[in-house]
Amino acid sequence: MNLTGAEILTEVLLEQGVDTIFGYPGGAVLNIYDTLYDYQDRITHILTAHEQGASHAADGYARATGKTGVVLATSGPGATNLVTGIATAYMDSIPMVAITGNVSTSLLGRDSFQEIYITGITMPITKHNFLVRDVEELADTIRSAFRIANSGRKGPVLIDIPKDITAAKCEFVKKEQILIKKQSKKNRDQIEKVSEIINEAKRPVIYFGGGVSLGDASKELKQFINKSGIPAVHTMMGAGVLCHDDIHNLGLIGMHGKSSTNNVISDADVVIAIGARFSDRVALNPKYFAQKATIIQLDIDQSEINKNVYVDYGVVGDVKDILNDLYPRIKENQQSEWMKKIQVWQDKDYKPVDSDTVLKPHQIIRILCEMSEKNTVYVTDVGQHQMWAAQYLEHLEPRCFITSGGLGTMGFGYGAAIGAKFGVMNEKRVIHITGDGSFHMNLNEACTAKTYELPIITIIMNNSVLGMVRQWQTSFYKKKYSHTDPQRKTDFMKVAEGFGVKGYRASNPKEFEAVLKEALEQKGPVWIECLIDKDEKVLPMIPAGGTIDDMIMD
């Protein structure tokens, strides 16, 4: 077949199993959009309000489904608007292919209208990027991009395509989608050694992160825990991998983790890190992290071994494979003495107090969990509301807690929720939890949710301040609230109306229950503004660089 570059692009997307892409048109991608018009029956293109929203949507789609998210933008400002979304995906190892148009090859390097050196800009935030200069190379370049985004540690790849390449023609031959081979460097001796250490441990703990869900290994982790009886703590990105009511699931660790989980790490004799990268939000002070323990790290990425924390044994490979190899070698044990000791710490954990008259953040989350289906996908923005969600959401399943962990991107939520909704459509409900600051950054995507009548419920935890930063000012900057109390006059109910979205407001638990009940029955997007006190804190908290001894409990 003799096809144009634009047709080749769409054909290869189909070859790769892509049926939904997110994007925004412009001059440099006009040939591609012209072709997409003819492929509407096979590729659904979702038009967002802003390219940043499109990039978060592609990311949210990938997180909710496990497939590769695809985003398309024009050259210049279209391409630069993708940068935050690409960086967000990169930090959380999300497979994404970002396609940008560029000026024609003859205009490259001449400061042409809407020209930008996007491959240079995205070099540090992509696994790899390509500038296609010959239409003959286009098909294989796109195939390579999908392969790279999905092999080993996943992540975003960018393909920059000059306009003349999308118009040029060449012979196109279809290929089968190549299945990605897993990389496993682990060897039998290592597995034997590591299993011996685990079997001899008296106070072992599993510390797992988002790599378990990315590696599709939550079933294997559960099996391993059920047999070994080893308790587990998790990072924010690991939320949902284990059931919240599994007695071995001790909960969140790190800066806003429980005091009990942090105590467990400090006292453990063996720590088994699985798909977790010892980030500074967890190993706040790497020198004192799990000081008494032999540390074993299982990870797909060799460069994570010994990166942040020195580990005694690093096993590199697919975590699902490693857990399967370890399973038959692990002794049955219920670790009852160790669990009794942990129970004593758990009894002293921070417990928030309920109120009937005002809305408390933990009550909002509890009511959400009680009233929505068990498999609901929760998508958050960034700030205190994100941490309250991570601390109090129950019944999470893998791929049901979508949040910007590594980059901490305010403005991630609405776009990601829209992407997630397209991924899970009729199977699962999507609830977006945001703060008034984060929501101001991306509420323009309400038009996207409305256009496609997506039944996404947005919970705006409105404390009228940039809560998380203000909390740091309270604790570490003598309450000098510099620019965190913006005194905005936004009337979210009127804004909702302007977008054609249904808006509700609640200021106590009864009101919230009543409006949530109505919201759950709506067919399109809904916002619920929850009024909360600006002095609410996320507790407990270990200050950056601190240890369990520095924990703030009130």
Ligand SMILES: Cc1ncc(C[n+]2csc(CCOP(=O)(O)OP(=O)(O)O)c2C)c(N)n1
């Ligand atoms: C794009 C971006 N800018 C700035 C920050 C720094 N930051 C982290 S949390 C936060 C406040 C968030 O406020 P809000 O969304 O209202 O949530 P709250 O903490 O009040 O729940 C800020 C400014 C960020 N994470 N991302």
